[in-house]
Amino acid sequence: MENPRLSRSVNRITVMRKDPTGAIVPVVVYKKANKRKKGSRTFKAAEKATRRIAKAQRRTAGEYLSRHEKSNRKKKDGWLKDLSKNSFGSLRKGRKSFKLSTLF
Secondary structure, eight states: OOOOOOOTTOOEEEEEEEOTTSOEEEEEEEEOOOOOOOOOGGGHHHHHHHHHHHHHHHHHHHHHHHHHHHHHHHSTTHHHHTHHHHHHHHHHHHHHHOOGGGTO
16 A cells, blocks of 8 residues: 655544444554654764763753752751752752763
């Protein structure tokens, strides 16, 4: 069967059908093929390192934010009193997610 001519925005077509037991189940009729990621081999390691650094930074920022809010709830000006503790604790979490040895 040929692929139907569809708009680029269509990723999948699902039709609801009855199975032999009478239950209605979804059946995927058309699914867009995944395209291969473009990128040269030369920069593969650099891209992987950059992505890992970004993920570690995101985790560090999220961890700091949750510690900041918790300190602020516990006591008056708690975020300021616990600033160094929260900063170093969140940096430790970020460092754990960023393992340099597995990059190359």
